[in-house]
Amino acid sequence: MTARDGRQRDDRDRDDGxxxxxxxxxxxxxxxxxxxxxxxxxxxxxxxxxxxEEADRLREQGERLKERSEGALREEHEPWPDDLHERYPG
Incomplete structure (x- = not known):
């Protein structure tokens, strides 16, 4: 996809289309x-x-937030076209 100023934009498909x-x-x-x-x-x-009571509330909040954030961090993403992920012989 090309940006308005003519430069190439890196983009990829999202799950929502x-x-x-x-x-x-x-x-x-x-x-x-x-x-x-x-x-x-x-x-x-x-x-x-x-x-x-506060400990339970904080623990519950923390566990929910940690689960959600770690799930996002674990998602595997395809490399961008200009990323240098070549394996070198050796």
Missing amino acids: GRETRREGEAAHAHAQYERDKAENLLQRARRTSDP
Whole structure:
């Protein structure tokens, strides 16, 4: 696909039938990493708190967020056309 200014845009098919640009893919990955870190923080807070109800709430939030973010991070993506993923002999 070509952008309005004539430059080549990297994009690929998304599951919803649309197109995902490289920048969107990288942003989604960064967001998933952020959410994973946030989940770890919630789980640490749950271990430190002395209030059992708050600990349960924080643990539940953290586990849900961690599961969702790790699922996004595990998704296998095809390399972009200009990525250098060649295997060298040796």
